[in-house]
Amino acid sequence: MFIKTKDLELRNLEFDETFKPGEIELGEDLQLTQPLAAKGRAELIRENRGAREVVEDIRLVGDFAAEVKSKCARCLEPVESSVAESFDLIYRPQGIDAVAAEASINRAETEIGYYQNGGVLLEDVLKEQVLLALPVKLICSAQCKGLCPQCGTNLNGGSCNCVSGISDPRWLALEDLRKKLEQ
Ligand SMILES: [Zn+2]
Ligand SMILES: [Zn+2]
Structure with missing residues (x-):
């Protein structure tokens, strides 16, 4: 699902989607075992930078739940894990911060990413969020x-x-x- 700034200029977008395992590729050793469910909203935030420049940011607020399968980092046996998190993310146009140093949004409150080609692909955002939510190394049990x-x-x-x-x-x-x- 590609979220375009052009669409957000008209209205905020609500989403309530499920993505099948093949629709979000997490990597070689990590797969979804169930469809990933995500819901939330996307909105446009207009940052005024200086007298004339307006930067269009995409804000994504929502939550997701996923079931994933990987290999235990210690014994290599299959290990399944559930993740569910909420997110509040800001995407700025790629390259914009290289020319404008000031930022009107507090970085501590939200995580900032960058978008290209006029929008963000929700699948990419969710992939990143799943990876962030998982421990670096999944293990089958603490006693493994x-x-x-x-x-x-x-x-x-x-x-x-x-x-x-x-x-x-x-x-x-x-x-x-x-x-x-x-x-
Ligand atoms: Zn193990
Ligand atoms: Zn041995």
């Missing part, structure tokens, strides 16, 4: 033991025969003892 760095065994399913944790001081102490016994 991950994979053995040597043989790749999933340690959640059982241990392997590698000499694990050689840097662990307890193991080093045992290793010392074993060497002494061998002498």
Whole structure:
């Protein structure tokens, strides 16, 4: 859904949309498992800069909910996660802040992005919001033991025969003892 400033000049736009998994691509290792639902409104904000210049910003206010699937960052097993967030975003014309230093909108209150070609694609905005809402690394559980760095065994399913944790001081102490016994 492309939101154009030309349309917003006439009236604010309300949206209540769902996007199928194929309509929003999140990346190689991250997919939507359910349609993403988003609703909110788009409006035009006219920033007066100086005596004559008026900058048209697009403000997007709304919320979304998504179900995503990824791989556990530790054990690589599939992991599903739900995200639901609200957003309040301002998009300025690309390049405008390079020429105009002053800004009449408080940056602390809203997040600022930039638009090109006369508008913003809602799908792109939502993709960014989903990625921002997720932790950098998804894990299947806080207790996930991950994979053995040597043989790749999933340690959640059982241990392997590698000499694990050689840097662990307890193991080093045992290793010392074993060497002494061998002498
Ligand atoms: Zn895991
Ligand atoms: Zn191992």
